[in-house]
Amino acid sequence: MRDHLKFILNGEVRRVDKVDPTATLLNYLRDSQGLTGTKEGCAEGDCGACTVTLTQHAPDGGVEHKAVNACICLLPMLDGKSVTTVEALQGKAGQPHNVQKAMVDQHASQCGFCTPGIVMSLHAAGLNADRLDGETAPDILAGNLCRCTGYGPILKAAEALGSKGEAAPVRSDLSALESLVGEDMTSGETKGRRFFIPTRLDQLDTLCADHPEATMVAGATDVGLWVTKAHRQLETVIYLNQISELKTIRTGDDTLWIGAGVTYEEALPALSKHWPDLGELVRRLGSKQVRNTGTIGGNIANGSPIGDMPPALIALEASLHLRGDRGRRTLKLEDYFIDYGKQDRTPGEYVEGVEIPLPDKVDRLRCYKLSKRFDVDITAVLGCFDIAVREGQITSARIAYGGMAGIPKRASHVENALAGQPWTEATIRAAMHEYKHDFSPLSDMRASEEYRAKAAQNLLLKYFLEMQGDRSQTRLVGLGSNLS
Amino acid sequence: MTGVGPISGDATPSRISGGVRRSVSHDSALKHTQGSALYVDDIPTPLNCLNVHIALSDRAHARILSVDLEAVRGAPGVVCVLTASDIPGSNDVAPVFGDDPMFVVGAREALVQCAGQSLFAVAAETLEQARHAATLVEIEYADLPALLDIEAAMQAKAFFEEPYQFVRGASESAISDAKHQLSGRIEMGGQEHFYLEGHAALSIPAEDGDIVLHCSSQHPSEIQHKVAGMLDVPNNAINVQVRRMGGGFGGKETQGSLPAAVAALATRLTGRPAKVRYDRDDDMRVTGKRHDFRIDYTVGFDDQGRIDGIEMDQAARCGMSHDLSLAICDRAMFHADNCYYLPAVTITSYRCRTNTVSNTAFRGFGGPQGMVGIERVIDEIAHHLGKDPLDVRRANFYASSGTASDRNVTPYHMTVEDCVIDDLVDDLVASSDYHTRRDEIRTWNENSPVLKRGIALTPVKFGISFTVTHLNQAGALVHVYSDGSIHLNHGGTEMGQGLFLKVAQVVAEEFQVDLDRIKITATDTAKVPNTSPTAASSGTDLNAMAARNAAKTIKGRMIQFLAEHWSVVPSSIVFDAGQISSGAHAMSFDDLAHSAYMERVSLSSTGYYATPKISWDRKAGRGRPFYYFAYGAAVCEVAIDTLTGENRILRADLLQDVGQSINPAIDLGQIEGAFVQGAGWLTTEELVFDAAGILKTHAPSTYKIPTISDRAPDMRIHLWDRGKNREDVIYKSKAVGEPPFMLGISALMALSDAIAQARPDNAYPDLGSPATPERVLMAVEREGQK
Ligand code: FES
Ligand code: FES
Secondary structure, three states: OEOOEEEEEOOEEEEEOOOOOOOEHHHHHHHHOOOOOOOOOOOOOOOOOOEEEEEEEOOOOOEEEEEEEHHHOEHHHHOOOEEEOHHHOOOOOOOOOHHHHHHHHOOOOOOOOOHHHHHHHHHHHHHOOOOOOOOOHHHHOOOOOOOOOOOHHHHHHHHHHHHHOOOOOHHHHHHHHHOOOOOOEEEEEEOOEEEEEEOOHHHHHHHHHHOOOOEEEOOOOOHHHHHHOOOOOOOEEEEOOOOHHHHOEEEOOOEEEEEOOOEHHHHHHHHHHHOHHHHHHHHHHOOHHHHHHOEHHHHHHOOOOOOOHHHHHHHOOOEEEEEEOOEEEEEEHHHHEEEOOEEOOOOOOEEEEEEEEOOOOOOOOEEEEEOOOOOOOOOOEEEEEEEEEEOOEEEEEEEEEEOOOOOOEEOHHHHHHHOOOEOOHHHHHHHHOOHHHHOOOOOOOOOOHHHHHHHHHHHHHHHHHHOOOOHHHOOOOOOOOOOO | OEOOOOOOOOOOOOOOOOOOOOOOOOOOHHHHHHOOOOOHHHOOOOOOOEEEEEEEOOOOOEEEEEEEOHHHHHOOOEEEEEOHHHOOOOOOOOOOOOOOOOOOOOOOOOEEOOOOOEEEEEEEOOHHHHHHHHOOOEEEEEEOOOOOOHHHHHHHOOEOOOOEEEEEOOHHHHHHHOOEEEEEEEEEOOEOOOOOOOOEEEEEEOHHHOEEEEEOOOOHHHHHHHHHHHHOOOHHHEEEEEOOOOOOOOOOOOOOHHHHHHHHHHHHHHOOOEEEEOOHHHHHHHOOOEOOEEEEEEEEEOOOOOEEEEEEEEEEEEEOOOOOHHHHHHHHHHOOOOOEOOOOEEEEEEEEEOOOOOOOOOOOOOHHHHHHHHHHHHHHHHHHHOOOHHHHHHHHEOOOOOOOOOOOEOOOOOEOOOOOHHHHHHHHHHHHOHHHHHHHHHHHHHOOOOEEEEEEEEEEEEEEOOOOHHHOEEEEEEEEOOOOOEEEEEOOOOOOOOHHHHHHHHHHHHHOOOHHHEEEOOEEOOOOOOOOOOOOOOHHHHHHHHHHHHHHHHHHHHHHHHHHHHOOOHHHOEEEOOEEEEOOEEEEHHHHHHHHHHOOOOOEEEEEEEOOOOEEEOOOOEEEOOOEEEEEEEEEEEEEEOOOOOEEEEEEEEEEOOEOOOOHHHHHHHHHHHHHHHHHHHOOOOOOEOOOOOEOOOOOOOOOOOOHHHOOOEEEEEEOOOOOOOOOOHHHEOOOOOHHHHHHHHHHHHHHHHHHHHOOOOOOOOOOEOOOHHHHHHHHHOOOOO
16 A cells, blocks of 8 residues: 555656645645646636646546646545646747647737636647637636636637647656556545545445545545535545546446446536437536546535436436445435435445436437526526427426425426326426426525526426427527537 | 827837737736746745734624634634734724724724624634634624615615715706606626635735735735824835736725735734735625616606606615725716716715625726616617617717717716717627617517527717826836836736736837837836826826826937937937937937936936816716716627526627727727626626625635636627727827726617517516526516516
């Protein structure tokens, strides 16, 4: 077992001993490395000022580059990986990197505080040789807030870069990463607080048995905020991101398996392929940076009432696979959520993956996420619909909502009012009256109770109308959307 | 270019690199992209630097009965706890009225007046320690009834001053005599600045107990004066430096005094350097915001929609103290007319005192709120008459400059001499294809049951000058070194708007040297004293003039020297592209600098400028508060989802009169950024306070400024090519910082248009702001529809 972290920072190997189990990468860079080019704008993963590029082994054996938010990236997540900050971009003789040059040429900085983060988002895209143009850039940059420019010049810089991004020299990255590979588990302890980074599920099982009270962290896009916002001290932390067994995506005959450690970004292609709306939901729920670390398992496991995945997965009749030292069990995803803050998971149990039935012929899933802003906003109301119709009759209706109760919840009365009825606007309008039996939503800073109640009903009508035509006539989308 | 010329005037682009009228990149652009541009929190701190955390109240209004700080003092890492009883001078960080206590704990009157108010501070070795220690305080409160919103304050008549009025003509009879009458109300929310860099201050002890402060502030002189007053030392004991801010937008005009004073006090008490840096949540809780407003109106008008008389009551939520609210509310009144002549008018302003954070300057400084009021009135008149709102707007425009009409006097009795809005709007109507698109949208909507589109053109006329007249002055300091390199300093601050660059371009033009010969330096109260805030869009107008005057003084001495040296008449000496010549004589600028130095000619000068022509009698509500007006207009096309209220800007055409631009790229950047910020204010950005007066939206997770994907797919932004400043403003340019913010109003009016078409009845949409999906849906579905 290795008792220290080892990673690469701007090309140099760093060994870090006595790591605080929840130290953030941003504080490490700014406070102890004097790398102040990476900025703090929010410390909650919502502004992108702290964006850095993370280089790691890719599932295909190569390497991949990810823009991530350093503010909620916890140091142990870097073990065995490589981090590049804005300071390392310019050439040896100080010549600006392509991205930097494009930004200067297009007048894409004003106050400059958001700029390093934007540069790094574009840098990561370039390394992956991602297509950069007017269509892709809005999604790549949706997690980088800029208050000064209005974004036009930034978009122009991205377009000017086009495919000029320099695909990374894979070989040297690979060998650098290889040099970090050590034992099969890293752990650390400081002042009685400790962390573990297992690489296999059997290790995780043992750790769970020994430390049932431990906090499990996958992408830290939620737990990171417990640290940076709620200022909580976590005593024992188990990091899941090195366990490749949790990262499988498998398409079976009639189900899709997504391991709990699969990031949103990794799941996106498979989800979009089968359910375009689910893909768009995932795209909208977090910025590229957040999707690069946040996991689907994490979104479910913590039972966060604002998680966007559960309602969609419930509408799709997904099942959840839990595992622990006492073995495995499977339950319907909707049964996992018992009450606000309460899930059907015992200490020592963890989410292994989720299994989603594939659409039989046509994809009927529609997900309507209502929020004040299209991209990167927490849902006020999320309605997910999967209604099957045969010969003009509704044969089954699965409808699940987020934001309408303390947990993701099905609209059972509405479903019942639809089942067996003719697929007509009259049926829909009648069913809209049933909502009051399913939900009594609350008011909060995202929306009032009245709006939630009204909009939730309207979404059913929207679904009905949308199934008659194409989405563009019934839906508004942001620039970054995949749907068009 | 000749050496002796008018102070300002046309400049033909010369052969130097980076003179005026060039789209030079921001001076720090490369550093921004490399992460090497330093902000306060990036400055390497001395080893023993303390970190100070300010504890904020979570009560809106309460008397403090007792405070126990023992556990705080004893917490690990704590070096000292700062309360009002530690303050040697005055416990105040207010800009004008002395009503913003630095700390409540230890104050003579221990009264909490809003949630988010500074109670006390903890200085510790690390920020985490300071923050943790602050949570250990035990405070016993007696809660008091709190006034939380405009309605409550209006009911209680809780005002900072008697309602203030502009009156011209007999509005009441003009309204009742008019053919049509309308009355209504619009409520608009406030706005968080959300500068990307939060407030920060680093205090470093110097000799004699002096203190050097590095701040993120638009007003270093005010910080200097407030800190000196707090420490009870003369102003000369405090030096404030500001290299740059990561955004300001007015949010760093007065709000930097608290963190600076707290850091300075920690230094005074411990002798150690000290830093205060708000995290985002604290920043949003403790700092003031744009004022939310409620405007009630009654208007009388004719069949064309031409206004005969109007009365408007503007009520603003000022918060717990004055801050700059009186001037902000004044500016809302100054812009209650926008581009429209109001023949008989009464504007009454209520400055509401509430138990919420003290609202402050924000780009436009009340102007946007005043303007939304009148745009709303015009929109409703048009709806009432079934007319295109653009026709009603045009029917009411002030008379164009140079026409004989007397429809050119504002409600505050200033004659509008420079009105160009008619011409500018003509150009925009043509370039945006407004009329065709408006018709197409109406046809499109008939076939689109769920989505509806809307379009609107709104104009802007924004008064340029501080309405507090004495602030309209600036100083600069220019040195030419003996190698010909130049050091430039002035009282303006750089917050991303490109001020430093524009001033440097002007100085380069004056000396006829390349821009890179000029070193741009941090704003420093030790170099230029008694400066005004960088605000009111006046940064370039004032500071470039002052810097140019400094350069002219040095240049005059150089000319004098050369005239003697070469035995030529001074007027024959020409500065051109790094060369100075007269007939057959020639010398490079660098050689000139060296020769002049050798002949003991002073190559350093201050420069000063005060805006001419302005005067304002506040009591009488009369005068010429503005040197000139900046004009602009925008056409916005939007779409709404009538089932969810979601909405989206589809296209925006912006046209702004910046006079003759000193740097077109910088000006275009200001216009685009301001428009997006203005549209954000009116659409996605919503501040939510709970029933106890606690702000619930204090981070980007809950407060939503526009992101890149909200950008209109089609944006067309232009400087008005007919624009020219008729006044003697630097190179005939016009101010650009604030005016285009109000181009964003077109988004709200376009939404109103879309909603009107979504309603089967003919009721007016009555849309307030921000137009979140919720407000839009409610406006679509409001009673009376079915
Ligand atoms: S600091 Fe805002 S995302 Fe990290
Ligand atoms: S340039 Fe200021 S926030 Fe982007």
